[in-house]
Every structure is written in structure tokens, then in C-alpha cells.
Amino acid sequence: MTYVLNRLLSVILTLFLITLVTFAVTNILPGDVAMMIMGTQSNPEALAGLRESLGLNDPLLVQYAHWVGGLLTGDWGNSLIFKKPILELLSQKIVASAVLVVMSMGIALALAIPLGVWAAVHRDKWQDTVSSSSALLGVSLPDFFWGIVMILVFARWLGWFPSSGFVDPSVDFLGTLQHAFLPALALGLGLMAHLTRMTRSTMTGILSQEFIRVARAKGLSERTVIWRYALANAIGPVITIAGLQIGYLFGSIIVMESLFGYTGMGWLTYQALLNRDLPLIQDTVFVIAGVVMLTNLAVDLLYVVIDPRIRLG
Amino acid sequence: MKDIVSVDHLRVEFATDGGTVVGVEDVSFTIAPGETLCVVGESGSGKSVTSLSLMRLVEFGGGTITAGSLNFERADGSLLDVAAANAQVMGAVRGHEIGMIFQEPMTALNPVFTIERQLTDGLMLHKGLTQAAASARALELLQSVRIPEPERRLKQYPHELSGGMRQRVVIAMAMACDPKLLIADEPTTALDVTIQAEILALINRLKRENGMAVLFITHDMAVVAQMADRVVVMYRGRIVETGSVTQIFENPQEDYTKALLAAVPKLGEMKGKPAPEKMRLIGDEAARAAAAPAKARKPEVLLQVKNLTTRFPVKGGILRRTVAQVHAVEDVSFSLNVGETLALVGESGCGKSSCGRSILRLIEPTSGEVWIGGRDIGALSHADLRRARADMQMVFQDPFASLNPYRRLKDQVAEPILNFGLATGAALDAMVLQLFDRVRLPRDFMNRYPHELSGGQRQRVAIARALAVNPKLIVADEAVSALDVSVQAQVLNLMMELQEDLGLSYLFISHDMAVVERVAHQVGVMYLGRIVEIGPRSAVFDSPQHPYTQSLLSAVPIADPRKRRFGEDLAFKPITSPIFPLGHKPAPSTYTEVTPGHFVLSL
Incomplete structure (x- = not known):
């Protein structure tokens, strides 16, 4: 329990540092929110008035306190381009992206674990080569390329899945899954490579351990030995890598969601960046950082369940 | 009586990159x-x-049985040729009719499953028991291997058990389905001597109670003498000699067997001999080994250790504060004379290695004094300590890990000489050459890399490296423990020879009582960080006074089949924890002198 509190404390500390960095960076950028709203050709007097009313003339510290205070009290400000409260926007989009992230990670794990185990069991044989080459193929091509391939094959030629768009899960959950599938598959192929390599190398190590020989000497079948005895030991490091990849994934969805017209966090971030929607950028970065850190905390906690040797305290 | 196993002309090959290698033939x-x-x-x-x-x-290790048969009499009386059996039949035999125990109890159990699960899965598979029946049987098994608190152990994970307990669990697993044959592959090699004695006694009892046959694999002739009815001696994949245990030990026929037996130190064989003696080696070293006994030296103290104490912090809590301390070395005092060997013996965790390292200040002692040749090591500045290290060198246990795999051997031996600025250029080359000669390594090894050498050769390089700076004291931490017995004997003889010629003093840290009896002038027995008994080797070995020394000596297997000691169940007192809360003030070590120079810790 102290461990969890400890970790939560460090998450809060990190989030605080992130607010500092984000705030600093967005303030160093040329132009300010008033300029964004009124345009560069606007009347200087009107601009000055807007600045005053937005509080942009306040000392930076006051502006920062105002922003963080807003984050804490639920007043996340308004998006300049969508003319909507940011909190409302984000809470819609995060659901869409969560579906995509979970699905792509699920696909990546579902492919990587069997492939990695297969390679480890047949180490240094042709199966190993096939496994590592296919994993390498997945990572060596950028994921938007896979996105294009997916659209061509599954949407254009086969017509199995829609090529773009997003359906709200509260309206049609199946529709959400259908729309998320192709971008998730494209992302999953990119994620798969590291996970396959990780599964292979941990499984290789585990399979050479004495307890595997002991399990075989007990007469257990190879299936039990590999899929229960060995995999139960190898899964921890794989999940840790998967947790770290969540952060990377939030970068990848910016491209992928835009490519598929899938209106989630990634798409939102892209729009915000494109239109210099500074309040939206600040809040989005904050949310993504928070999600990534909480995921990694969850992975660490999951580790305790997987491996009894790890005690928290 | 019909044989339960008959192996006939077995040949096993391994496919490697360099072609086929014959494992056994x-x-x-x-x-x-x-x-x-x-x-x-x-x-x-x-x-x-x-x-x-x-x-x-x-x-599963890449081997293939390419010739021969392995006939095994199954429970139903039918004969099975294991070499030709299919996977399904083997699945039914393994763990059911043949049980197996392995060397490494620390890694033999699956770390993420409970003991119960690992004991019951075989039972459910082979005997078709229900979960409840299997659990009940698992408890019975744990009781039969005499694990304390068996009910609690079932729910525990392997890391919560000590090495000895884990090996008992592994044995319980192997015994689960009442096999007719138990294969034990070096089952006690990784264990402390008292635990080894307990495990050997346990195997003997289980064998007696269940009437099973045992195939016992070991490198240790002393264990063979204690356990075997019959012995098969193997060398380089072939059988050298087969015979009853008394025949092999008392009347060996083959030269290899004779050499092997000669290289084994026998506990008790040094009785009545005042000074260490070299190992008898058969073959080319025989003449050298028989050389004149050590010259008597005038006793002159080289190393003086006074009240040495080393504690390690145990960290915990949110702020990683020190919450307790490991009392690794506790108020240890002794002295070592020039040209003599003091052996520190004890089981794992007793503090003997920490003691050796504290003396060299490789770890900083908490308190106490160390004097080497009249110099207070504890008071030296870092620069002075570095210079002083030329006088005190160390040889480590694992010659595979203590040499840098990327550097030529001559550079590794030259390194300390360069570090201390003792020689350069041609003089340096000459010194290195001399060192290689000194430890009897061929000169053409100088340009080789460590992986090209055997374990014994590497340990010679490690010794050459230690000798390079002309030290007065060498701390040898289990320096021969990882070596095969014949190689061990050669390295021990080399060390004794260097001692005679150069007047070296050794602090010889070892767990092996039989080796210590052979090489030491003085012996200190360590237990929980303290020396519980110290004195001349003959005094400590011939009339041990402290109960711990007595139990340690009683647990050592003797390489003589007529001196069997593990018939009945043994239970030694488990070693308690050396971790104490902060501020714990242990009593000082006080000793009683039983005979001149022989001190025993007061109880």
C-alpha cells in the first residue's frame, strides 16, 4: 500500500513538472492566444483589449497558477478552434483513442507472444528466422505505410472494414470496433516487433533454466511446459515493454487517426497543433502524460500479481 | 535378481556448428x-x-541417442527401450516411474508457482488424483522429506524457502509417484556441507523405505564413498572402470581411477602431521610432490586483525533509510604469520568472504584494526591504500568471471605491474614471461584469450596476476572450489610451492574442510560473522571444542566407503539470521584458550 501511495506521489510530482514544461514551451512560442483568435492583421487596440480580458498581461506566474488552478477545479478553458469547453472535448476523444490504443496493443500482443514463443522454442532454426524477419518487417516500415496498405487491402479491395471515420461507442459499439480495427492493426504491426523480440529473448532464457528441465522430468507435456511453466515467467518483461510502448503509441495515433479520419485524441492533437490552439495543446499534453504514467503504474502493479517474488514496500 | 535398468553400448551425439560431437560412447x-x-x-x-x-x-539439450539401448523395467514388468520410446510413453515414464533430482535447488523450482501446485501437477497427471487428493498427498510428501511446517510450505513460493528446503521439495516432487528409480544428478553439489549431509541421509532413508534404485551422479569421490553400492567411473564420454564401491576405493585397476582417488583429500588423513602436505599426484608431478617437507620458519606475524567488524545496511521504507543491519563480520581477531596459511572455514553466509574483503578494504569495515607488516591498513589514505595493495592481492573463486574476456592474457598479467609502475618495456615482458613460467603455463598462452583456457589454467593466470606485484599476502577466496578435483590438486600444490619459495602468506577462505585440513597451518571456523574456534590445524581438526565445529566436521563426507556416516536421518541446527535491528549491541567475542594457541568462543 505504501508502494502505491509512493508511486502515486511520484506521478503527481511528474505531472506538476509536465505542467511547468508545457506552460513554458507554449509561452516561448511566438504569438499568443489573442493573436490566434483575432488574426495577425487585426486592430492593435482590439488585440490589446482581448489580451487584457484573457489575462495575458498578467505576470507569467499568475497565468500559470490560473491554468493549473483551472485544471484542478475542472475549468480547463475553451478550445479556440472548436469553440467548446476543452474538458468536454477531451472526455469524448479520449474514449475513442482508448478503444484504439487497447485494440492495437491487444493485436500486437496476440501476434507477438505466439510468434516470440515459437521462435524461442525453435531457436536458431528456420522458424526463428521467419519470426524475427516478420517482426523486423513490421517495425522497419513506418506505421502510416501499413495504414495505407490496410486501407487498400481491407477497405478498397475487400471492403471488409470502413476506410475512415469514427462512430461513438454509446451509439454503436460494434461500429466503433469496426472503425477502429484497421488503424489498430496498422499500429499493432509496428508495436509487434519489439514485443516479439522481447518474448523471444526472455523465453529463450527461461527455457534454459533448470526448473524447465525439472518440469519435463515430471512428465509434463511440452505444451504445459512451454505455455504454462515458461510463459508464466516470461510474461512480466513483455508486459513492461508493452507499458512503455503506450507512450510511443500516443505519438503514433496522431498520424494514424488523421489518416483514418478517426476523431480521437491523436486527431485532436493534430488539429490543435495545426491551428496553434494553445490552450488545447497544453491540456492535451497534460492528459496524454497523465494517461501514460497511470498505465505504467498499472503495469507495475500487475507485475506484483504475475511475480510473487516482487514485494511492494 | 533382474536388473531394473540395463544400458547397453549407449552413444549420444550433439550437433554443433563445428560438426558432430560425441557426448558419450x-x-x-x-x-x-x-x-x-x-x-x-x-x-x-x-x-x-x-x-x-x-x-x-x-x-532438449540438442543431443541425439545414435546407438545402443536403454532398457528399463516398467512397473507392469514389461521392458521398455527408452532409446526407442515415443514422446507419449516417455511422458508416462518421466516423473512417474523414474524420478529425477537436479543440482541447483535454487533454480529447480518454478518461481511463479506455489510449492503445492508444483507438487500436485505431476500427481494429477500420472495418478489421476483430484486436486484435493493430490494436495493431501503433497502434504504427506513434504512430511516424509521432513520439512518443518509442511502445511505452510504448500502455500509458499520457492523464493521463500532456503536452499536445503528447496532441495527437499525437489526430492518430494521426484518421489511423488513412488518411482522405481531415482536419478540424482549432483543433488548436493550446490549445498552447504551440513545440508548436504541431511540430503544424503534423506536419500538413503527414502531408498531404504521404498526399495527403489538410485542412479547417483557426482563429481565428488567422498560422496561416492558414502553413498554407492557400485561405482561407474567415467572419463571423456567413456566408462573407465566399473566395480563395487570397496573395490574401486581399495583396489582401483585403471590409472585414471587411481589418479582421481589420489587427488581427493580425505578428511582425517592429516592426523598427527604437523605441517601442510602437498597432494599426491600420479604422473609427472609425482616427483615434485614428494619433495622435501616445508622448511620451518621463524614465526613472524604478517597480518594482525583486531576486533574487525563489518555491517551492511538493510534499507527499507519510503525514504530508503537503514532499518536494520547485517552483522557480516562481528568482532573478529586473528593473526597470520609470514609463510603460513590461515584458513577461514564456514558455511555460506558465515561472513568468511566479507572478512577477507574487509581486510583488503575492498569493503570498508565498520570498525576494528588491520595491520599488515606493521602498517595500519585502516588508517591509510586512498592513495596510500592503493600503494599498499601491492602487498595484498586476491584470487577469486570463479576464474571464468575474474578475467577480462577481451584482453590477452599477457596484458592481464602485466596490468598490475603497470598500475604500480614496477616495470615497463623489455623488463615488463621479462617479468610476465617469468610469471607464466612460475605458475607453469606454457609461454605460448601469453597471446591467448581467456576463453581458450580451461578452468584450472585460468586460475593459474589469476594467480600469476596476483603474484605480479610481489605481494606478501594473498587472500584466496574459494580459489579452488570451482575446479575439478585433479585440477584442484594441481593448483593447491602450486600454491603451496609458491608459499615455500616466496614465503607467501595465504588467507585461505573455503567451505571444504578436507582441502583446508591439507593446506592450512591455522584454522578459524566462522559462524554468524564470528570466529567460534581458531587454532593450529591439528588442534581444531583433532579435538574440535565448539559445538558448531563439531557438527561441521561430522557432516563432511569422508572418501572412504568403510567410514559411512549418513545412514540415519540427520538434522543440524539451522543457521539463524545475522540481521539485527539498528542499535543492537552484540556482546564482544571472548575466548577460552583450551590448549596453547587453540581458542574457543565462550558460549
Whole structure:
């Protein structure tokens, strides 16, 4: 329990540092929110008035306190381009992206674990080569390329899945899954490579351990030995890598969601960046950082369940 | 009586990048019901390959049985040729009719499953028991291997158990389905001597109670003498000699067997001899080994240790504060004379290695004084300490890990000389050459890399490196423990020879009582960080006074089949924890002098 509190404390500390960095960076950028709203050709007097009313003339510290205070009290400000409260926007989009992230990670794990185990069991044989080459193929091509391939094959030629768009899960959950599938598959192929390599190398190590020989000497079948005895030991490091990849994934969805017209966090971030929607950028970065850190905390906690040797305290 | 196992002309090959390597060939032996057959040999002799073939586990290590038969009499009386059996039949035999125990109890259990799960899965598979019945049987098994608190152990994970307890669990697992044959592959090699004695006694009792046959694989001739009915001696994949245990020990026929036996130190054989003696080696070293006994020296103290104490912090809590301390070395005092060997003996965790390292200040002692040649090591500045290190060198246990794999051997031996600025250029080359000669390594090894050498050769390089700076004191931390027995004997003889010629003093840290009896002038027995008994070797070995010394000596297997000691169940007092809360003030070590120079810790 102290461990969890400890970790939560460090998450809060990190989030605080992130607010500092984000705030600093967005303030160093040329132009300010008033300029964004009124345009560069606007009347200087009107601009000055807007600045005053937005509080942009306040000392930076006051502006920062105002922003963080807003984050804490639920007043996340308004998006300049969508003319909507940011909190409302984000809470819609995060659901869409969560579906995509979970699905792509699920696909990546579902492919990587069997492939990695297969390679480890047949180490240094042709199966190993096939496994590592296919994993390498997945990572060596950028994921938007896979996105294009997916659209061509599954949407254009086969017509199995829609090529773009997003359906709200509260309206049609199946529709959400259908729309998320192709971008998730494209992302999953990119994620798969590291996970396959990780599964292979941990499984290789585990399979050479004495307890595997002991399990075989007990007469257990190879299936039990590999899929229960060995995999139960190898899964921890794989999940840790998967947790770290969540952060990377939030970068990848910016491209992928835009490519598929899938209106989630990634798409939102892209729009915000494109239109210099500074309040939206600040809040989005904050949310993504928070999600990534909480995921990694969850992975660490999951580790305790997987491996009894790890005690928290 | 019909044999339960008969192996006939077994040949096992391994496919490697460099072509086919023969693991064993032309191996034939039989095992009768209720008999213990020991297969003994040094590393690479093929003894493990033989035992793994009998379980057909050898194929998981890349081996293939290419010739011969392995007949095993199954429970229903039918004969099964294991070499030709299919995977399904082998699945039914493994763990059911043949049980197996391995060397490493620390890694033999699956770390993420409970003890109960690991004990019951075999039972449910082979005996078709329900979960509840299997659990009940698992408890019975734990009781039969005499694990304390068996009910609690079932729910625990392997890391919560000590090495000895884990090996008992592994034995319980192997015994679960009442096998007719138990294969034990070096089952006690990784264990402390008292735990080894307990495990050997346990195997003997289980064998007696269940009437099963045992195939016992070991490198340790003393264990063979204690356990075997019959012995198979293997060397380089072939059988050298087979015979009853008394025959092998008392009337060996083959030169290899004779050499092997000669290299084994026998506890008790030094009785009545005042000074250490070299190992008898058969062959080219015989003449040298028989050389004149050590010259008597005028006693002159080199190393004086006073009240040495080393504690390690145990960290915990949110702020990683020190919450307790490991009392690794506790108020240890002794002195070591020039040209003599003081052995520190004890079981793992007793503090003997920490003591050696504290003396060299490789770890900083908490308190106490160390004087070497009249210099207070504890008071030296870092620069002075560095210079002083030329006088005190160390040889470590693992010659595979203590040499840098990327550097030529001559550079590794030259390194300390360069570090201390003792020589450069041609003089340096000459020194290195001399060192290689000194430790009897061929000169053409100088340009080689560590991986090209055997373990014994590497340890010679490590010794050459230690000698390079002309030290007065060498701390040898289990320096021969990882070596095969014949190599061990050669390295020990080399060390004793260097002592005679150069007047070196050794602090010889070891767990092996028989080796210590052979090489030491003085012996200190360590237990929980303290020296519980110290004195001349003959005094400590011939009339041990402290109960711990007595139990340690009683647990050592003797390489003589007529001196068997592990018939009945043994239970030694488990060693308690050396971790104490902060501020714990242990009583000082006070000693009683029983005979001149022989001190025993007051209880």
C-alpha cells in the first residue's frame, strides 16, 4: 500500500513538472492566444483589449497558477478552434483513442507472444528466422505505410472494414470496433516487433533454466511446459515493454487517426497543433502524460500479481 | 535378481556448428532394484549426458541417442527401450516411474508457482488424483522429506524457502509417484556441507523405505564413498572402470581411477602431521610432490586483525533509510604469520568472504584494526591504500568471471605491474614471461584469450596476476572450489610451492574442510560473522571444542566407503539470521584458550 501511495506521489510530482514544461514551451512560442483568435492583421487596440480580458498581461506566474488552478477545479478553458469547453472535448476523444490504443496493443500482443514463443522454442532454426524477419518487417516500415496498405487491402479491395471515420461507442459499439480495427492493426504491426523480440529473448532464457528441465522430468507435456511453466515467467518483461510502448503509441495515433479520419485524441492533437490552439495543446499534453504514467503504474502493479517474488514496500 | 535398468553400448551425439560431437560412447551398465549406482567423473566426462539419456531429456539439450539401448523395467514388468520410446510413453515414464533430482535447488523450482501446485501437477497427471487428493498427498510428501511446517510450505513460493528446503521439495516432487528409480544428478553439489549431509541421509532413508534404485551422479569421490553400492567411473564420454564401491576405493585397476582417488583429500588423513602436505599426484608431478617437507620458519606475524567488524545496511521504507543491519563480520581477531596459511572455514553466509574483503578494504569495515607488516591498513589514505595493495592481492573463486574476456592474457598479467609502475618495456615482458613460467603455463598462452583456457589454467593466470606485484599476502577466496578435483590438486600444490619459495602468506577462505585440513597451518571456523574456534590445524581438526565445529566436521563426507556416516536421518541446527535491528549491541567475542594457541568462543 505504501508502494502505491509512493508511486502515486511520484506521478503527481511528474505531472506538476509536465505542467511547468508545457506552460513554458507554449509561452516561448511566438504569438499568443489573442493573436490566434483575432488574426495577425487585426486592430492593435482590439488585440490589446482581448489580451487584457484573457489575462495575458498578467505576470507569467499568475497565468500559470490560473491554468493549473483551472485544471484542478475542472475549468480547463475553451478550445479556440472548436469553440467548446476543452474538458468536454477531451472526455469524448479520449474514449475513442482508448478503444484504439487497447485494440492495437491487444493485436500486437496476440501476434507477438505466439510468434516470440515459437521462435524461442525453435531457436536458431528456420522458424526463428521467419519470426524475427516478420517482426523486423513490421517495425522497419513506418506505421502510416501499413495504414495505407490496410486501407487498400481491407477497405478498397475487400471492403471488409470502413476506410475512415469514427462512430461513438454509446451509439454503436460494434461500429466503433469496426472503425477502429484497421488503424489498430496498422499500429499493432509496428508495436509487434519489439514485443516479439522481447518474448523471444526472455523465453529463450527461461527455457534454459533448470526448473524447465525439472518440469519435463515430471512428465509434463511440452505444451504445459512451454505455455504454462515458461510463459508464466516470461510474461512480466513483455508486459513492461508493452507499458512503455503506450507512450510511443500516443505519438503514433496522431498520424494514424488523421489518416483514418478517426476523431480521437491523436486527431485532436493534430488539429490543435495545426491551428496553434494553445490552450488545447497544453491540456492535451497534460492528459496524454497523465494517461501514460497511470498505465505504467498499472503495469507495475500487475507485475506484483504475475511475480510473487516482487514485494511492494 | 533382474536388473531394473540395463544400458547397453549407449552413444549420444550433439550437433554443433563445428560438426558432430560425441557426448558419450560405448557406455554400458546395469542397476539392480534397491541398489545405488554412482556415476562419477570430472566435468565433461559425460555423466550427466548418461543420466539425461535415461530420461530422454538429453534431446532438449540438442543431443541425439545414435546407438545402443536403454532398457528399463516398467512397473507392469514389461521392458521398455527408452532409446526407442515415443514422446507419449516417455511422458508416462518421466516423473512417474523414474524420478529425477537436479543440482541447483535454487533454480529447480518454478518461481511463479506455489510449492503445492508444483507438487500436485505431476500427481494429477500420472495418478489421476483430484486436486484435493493430490494436495493431501503433497502434504504427506513434504512430511516424509521432513520439512518443518509442511502445511505452510504448500502455500509458499520457492523464493521463500532456503536452499536445503528447496532441495527437499525437489526430492518430494521426484518421489511423488513412488518411482522405481531415482536419478540424482549432483543433488548436493550446490549445498552447504551440513545440508548436504541431511540430503544424503534423506536419500538413503527414502531408498531404504521404498526399495527403489538410485542412479547417483557426482563429481565428488567422498560422496561416492558414502553413498554407492557400485561405482561407474567415467572419463571423456567413456566408462573407465566399473566395480563395487570397496573395490574401486581399495583396489582401483585403471590409472585414471587411481589418479582421481589420489587427488581427493580425505578428511582425517592429516592426523598427527604437523605441517601442510602437498597432494599426491600420479604422473609427472609425482616427483615434485614428494619433495622435501616445508622448511620451518621463524614465526613472524604478517597480518594482525583486531576486533574487525563489518555491517551492511538493510534499507527499507519510503525514504530508503537503514532499518536494520547485517552483522557480516562481528568482532573478529586473528593473526597470520609470514609463510603460513590461515584458513577461514564456514558455511555460506558465515561472513568468511566479507572478512577477507574487509581486510583488503575492498569493503570498508565498520570498525576494528588491520595491520599488515606493521602498517595500519585502516588508517591509510586512498592513495596510500592503493600503494599498499601491492602487498595484498586476491584470487577469486570463479576464474571464468575474474578475467577480462577481451584482453590477452599477457596484458592481464602485466596490468598490475603497470598500475604500480614496477616495470615497463623489455623488463615488463621479462617479468610476465617469468610469471607464466612460475605458475607453469606454457609461454605460448601469453597471446591467448581467456576463453581458450580451461578452468584450472585460468586460475593459474589469476594467480600469476596476483603474484605480479610481489605481494606478501594473498587472500584466496574459494580459489579452488570451482575446479575439478585433479585440477584442484594441481593448483593447491602450486600454491603451496609458491608459499615455500616466496614465503607467501595465504588467507585461505573455503567451505571444504578436507582441502583446508591439507593446506592450512591455522584454522578459524566462522559462524554468524564470528570466529567460534581458531587454532593450529591439528588442534581444531583433532579435538574440535565448539559445538558448531563439531557438527561441521561430522557432516563432511569422508572418501572412504568403510567410514559411512549418513545412514540415519540427520538434522543440524539451522543457521539463524545475522540481521539485527539498528542499535543492537552484540556482546564482544571472548575466548577460552583450551590448549596453547587453540581458542574457543565462550558460549
